[in-house]
Amino acid sequence: QVQLVESGGGLVQAGGSLRLSCTASGRTYRRAMGWFRQAPGKEREFVAAIMWIGGNTIYADSVKGRFTISGDNAKNTVYLQMSSLKPEDTAIYYCVADVRLLGALGTSVNEYDFWGQGTQVTVSS
Numbered sequence: 001q002v003q004l005v006e007s008g009g010g011l012v013q014a015g016g017s018l019r020l021s022c023t024a025s026g027r028t029y030r031r032a033m034g035w036f037r038q039a040p041g042k043e044r045e046f047v048a049a050i051m052w053i054g055g056n057t058i059y060a061d062s063v064k065g066r067f068t069i070s071g072d073n074a075k076n077t078v079y080l081q082m083s084s085l086k087p088e089d090t091a092i093y094y095c096v097a098d099v100r101l102l103g104a105l106g107t108s109v110n111e112y113d114f115w116g117q118g119t120q121v122t123v124s125s
Contacts, residue, residue, distance in 0.1 A: 002026045002114040004095045009119030012085055016123070020080040022095030022116060032098040032105055033071065033078040034112065037091035037121075046107040047093070048080060058105045063089075085123045092118040 008020040024030060034049030048059045048069040057069055068081040078095065096112035106112065 002030065002097045002099065004097060004114055004116035006093065006095045006116045006119040009093060009121045011122045011124065014085060014087055014123055014125050016085050017081070017083045018085065018121060020082070020093055020095075020119060020121070022078045022080075024076045024078075024097060027099065029099060030097045031100055031103075034096050034098075034105075035069065035078075035080050036094045036096055036109065036112075037089075038094070038118075039088075039091040042091075044094070044109055046109075049096075049098075049105045049107070050078060051105055056105060058107065060107070082121070085121075087123045087125045089121060090123050091121060093121050094118045 003025045006022045030052050032051050035047040036044050037047050038044040046060050050057045050069045050071050066084045071078045095116035097114040099113050
C-alpha cells in the first residue's frame with residue numbers, strides 16, 4: 001500500500017501561482033507519480049506525471065508551459081508548481097502513484113494504483 005497526502009491548495013487570483021505537494025508513505029517502490037484534477041460536473045482529467053527513476057515528465061496540453069512537476073526522492077514528495085493560473089484550473093487536485101514494474105508514463109485514470117484524498121484549488125477571475 002502507498003499512502004498519499006496532498007497539501008498546498010487554496011484560493012488564488014487569476015495569474016497567480018500555487019505549489020502543491022504530495023508526500024508518499026508505505027510501500028517504497030513507485031515507478032511514477034503524478035497529478036489529476038476534477039472540476040465540478042466534469043470527469044477527472046490528467047494533469048502531469050513524472051517517472052521516479054530518470055525524471056521523465058509528461059503534461060496535459062492545457063497546462064504545458066504553466067505547470068511544472070518535480071520530485072524529491074529523499075523526501076518521498078512530488079510537487080506541482082502552478083503558474084499563470086486561470087479560472088478553468090479550478091478543481092480538486094489528486095496525487096497519484098503508479099507501482100507497475102513496466103510501461104510508459106500513463107495519462108489515464110486506470111494506470112494509477114493509489115490516489116490521495118485531493119486538495120482544492122480555486123482560481124478567482
